[in-house]
Amino acid sequence: MVEVEHLRKSFGDLEVLKDVSFHVAASEVLAVIGPSGSGKSTMLRALAHLEEIDGGSIRIGGETLAKDGRYASSAKLKGITARMGMVFQHFNLFPHLTVRGNLELAPKLVKGLAAADIRAKASELLEKVGLSDKAEVYPSNLSGGQKQRVAIARALMMSPEILLFDEPTSALDPELTGEVLQVMKQLAEERMTMIVVTHEMGFAREVADRVMFMADGEIIESGRPEQLFGAPQHERTRSFLQRVL
Ligand SMILES: Nc1ncnc2c1ncn2[C@@H]1O[C@H](COP(=O)(O)OP(=O)(O)OP(=O)(O)O)[C@@H](O)[C@H]1O
Numbered sequence: 001m002v003e004v005e006h007l008r009k010s011f012g013d014l015e016v017l018k019d020v021s022f023h024v025a026a027s028e029v030l031a032v033i034g035p036s037g038s039g040k041s042t043m044l045r046a047l048a049h050l051e052e053i054d055g056g057s058i059r060i061g062g063e064t065l066a067k068d069g070r071y072a073s074s075a076k077l078k079g080i081t082a083r084m085g086m087v088f089q090h091f092n093l094f095p096h097l098t099v100r101g102n103l104e105l106a107p108k109l110v111k112g113l114a115a116a117d118i119r120a121k122a123s124e125l126l127e128k129v130g131l132s133d134k135a136e137v138y139p140s141n142l143s144g145g146q147k148q149r150v151a152i153a154r155a156l157m158m159s160p161e162i163l164l165f166d167e168p169t170s171a172l173d174p175e176l177t178g179e180v181l182q183v184m185k186q187l188a189e190e191r192m193t194m195i196v197v198t199h200e201m202g203f204a205r206e207v208a209d210r211v212m213f214m215a216d217g218e219i220i221e222s223g224r225p226e227q228l229f230g231a232p233q234h235e236r237t238r239s240f241l242q243r244v245l
Contacts, residue, residue: 085155145176
């Protein structure tokens with residue numbers, strides 16, 4: 001479903017992604033862990049075409065987003081990125097729109113979708129994330145955990161095939177992370193393909209099918225959670241896990 005080969009990205013002199021290659025299968029949940037500044041967010045943003053890469057190839061669902069550092073046409077890019085939904089650390093909700101308005105905005109911009117269908121889907125997704133009673137509320141009146149659940153529902157409105165999460169619980173008070181992780185766990189059980197950059201080792205261990213450890217712009221190792229957490233192969237993974245667990 002996601003094929004990344006030899007991805008490279010620098011910001012000025014700083015090489016943030018150095019020859020990163022990995023695949024994610026359909027219905028797989030990949031957790032990406034690693035120290036701050038290791039390039040996890042940049043890698044995720046590159047997949048969603050929120051960062052331009054310098055080299056390497058990205059294929060999404062068999063379609064080429066970029067090959068050897070060169071991007072597909074803008075029409076094709078639009079089609080490919082529409083297959084992905086993204087959830088950010090800081091929610092990125094539109095403050096001037098109600099919860100329902102946030103969910104309905106993107107589908108309303110797409111020609112040919114009936115307003116009644118969009119409304120029904122928004123209601124269905126708000127129920128799914130446990131926020132049916134907040135449809136007419138503005139984001140400023142929600143807790144962080146509720147905002148993030150709205151952001152997840154919003155990402156699901158366009159029926160993405162892949163969800164990308166960039167530290168979805170890092171901005172939350174500890175008591176609010178559980179409700180967001182629960183929604184993500186449910187999506188994983190429904191076999192949604194997900195890539196989750198996270199500092200939540202519990203989530204990576206319990207929910208992910210595979211965990212990938214990144215440091216200094218490189219994939220140091222990846223494996224099943226019990227393997228990576230139980231018997232890491234590399235000293236760098238071992239010392240990182242000793243610090244965070
Ligand atoms: N737009 C940018 N311009 C310049 N440098 C950037 C930019 N975005 C990220 N960086 C730098 O690239 C490096 C990797 O950042 P990135 O956010 O991908 O790491 P990360 O592993 O996700 O870290 P964290 O866990 O702290 O979010 C960091 O040194 C960061 O300062």
